[in-house]
Amino acid sequence: MNTPDCTLHKPIMDKKTLNFGFTGFGLIGGSIAQSLRNLYPSSYIMAYNYYITKPHPRLELAKKDGVLSGISTSLEDFSKCDVIFLCAPVLTNVSYLKQLAPYIRKDCLITDVGSVKGDIHKAVCELGLTHNFIGGHPMTGSEKTGYDNSDASLLKGAYYILAPEDDTPEEFTEWLAGFVKASGSHCEIMDYRTHDLITAAISHCPHVIAASLVNVVAAHDIDGMYGKLAAGGFKDITRISSSSPEMWQNICLTNAGCITAFLDKYIESLENIKKAIMDSDGKAIMEFFKSAKEYRDSL
Numbered sequence: 001m002n003t004p005d006c007t008l009h010k011p012i013m014d015k016k017t018l019n020f021g022f023t024g025f026g027l028i029g030g031s032i033a034q035s036l037r038n039l040y041p042s043s044y045i046m047a048y049n050y051y052i053t054k055p056h057p058r059l060e061l062a063k064k065d066g067v068l069s070g071i072s073t074s075l076e077d078f079s080k081c082d083v084i085f086l087c088a089p090v091l092t093n094v095s096y097l098k099q100l101a102p103y104i105r106k107d108c109l110i111t112d113v114g115s116v117k118g119d120i121h122k123a124v125c126e127l128g129l130t131h132n133f134i135g136g137h138p139m140t141g142s143e144k145t146g147y148d149n150s151d152a153s154l155l156k157g158a159y160y161i162l163a164p165e166d167d168t169p170e171e172f173t174e175w176l177a178g179f180v181k182a183s184g185s186h187c188e189i190m191d192y193r194t195h196d197l198i199t200a201a202i203s204h205c206p207h208v209i210a211a212s213l214v215n216v217v218a219a220h221d222i223d224g225m226y227g228k229l230a231a232g233g234f235k236d237i238t239r240i241s242s243s244s245p246e247m248w249q250n251i252c253l254t255n256a257g258c259i260t261a262f263l264d265k266y267i268e269s270l271e272n273i274k275k276a277i278m279d280s281d282g283k284a285i286m287e288f289f290k291s292a293k294e295y296r297d298s299l
Helices: 029-038 056-064 077-082 090-103 118-126 169-181 192-218 225-229 232-242 245-254 256-278 282-298
Strands: 019-024 044-048 070-072 081-084 109-114 135-139 159-164 186-189
Touching: 019 077, 019 256, 029 056, 029 081, 029 135, 029 169, 044 077, 044 090, 056 070, 056 081, 070 077, 070 232, 077 090, 081 090, 081 256, 090 109, 090 118, 090 245, 090 256, 109 169, 118 135, 118 192, 135 169, 135 192, 159 169, 169 186, 192 225, 192 245, 192 256, 245 256
Parallel strands: 019 044, 019 081, 044 070, 081 109, 109 135, 159 186
Antiparallel strands: 135 159
8 A cells, every 4th residue: 555655754744744643443532533534634544454364344444435545454554644533442441552663764753532541551651662653542533433423523512632641742632632623522631541530430440330221121121111211311311222232341351440449339329319219318318419400500
């Protein structure tokens, strides 16, 4: 595959045409690529086809749409990239990073979109790529998956967290923050530990809780009547359980400490309200719902 020959080692912010590479090209990867195409219309955007021996239907569609400039079956092609987006599930991103390591230039920016930062931070340190890497997490999405459902508008109004390493060049952080803001997202910069603690509370545990509720209801739905009568409340609180099981398996395996610590607090809260209900403690029950309403209304 022939990619455009940009002047190498030129600061990323000075380049008018950039080479972008993607490993993983689903809902989030496709949405980011569409935003890049809008903002950098003359740039070269390629994605890796892990099938290698046969065409990847979604990548072919993205190329037909004009989002992708090319499709690669060799990670060596990423040696010409100015920016690489790792958009696969968390553990797969770590695997790709290890495979890409021999081909990454010193002036190449690497970022991911994973919901957990601890494991990839560890891999970046072990591979000596801290100079290149900025952890990224666009806090957006849908229960629908795949490039077919991607859209640049998915980034608009969302929070997009960046977690630079200690020796990440300021120029890299400025460029990526600029792209995030130009895409319509709100940019927040924090360290990877803080990111994993916060996302465990507001993203990871809600998915575990929603899936648990669905599984409990399903186990009791012998004749289908539970599902038949399920209305807005149940559907609203469990919508996220339709997300990718592989992605959430990866998240639970890579952010176990933060997730289980917060689940302990949640289980304690459930035990407390259970006891209040059993004891007919109207005051405690009122405070339980009142405090939840006040915080939820403030969001």
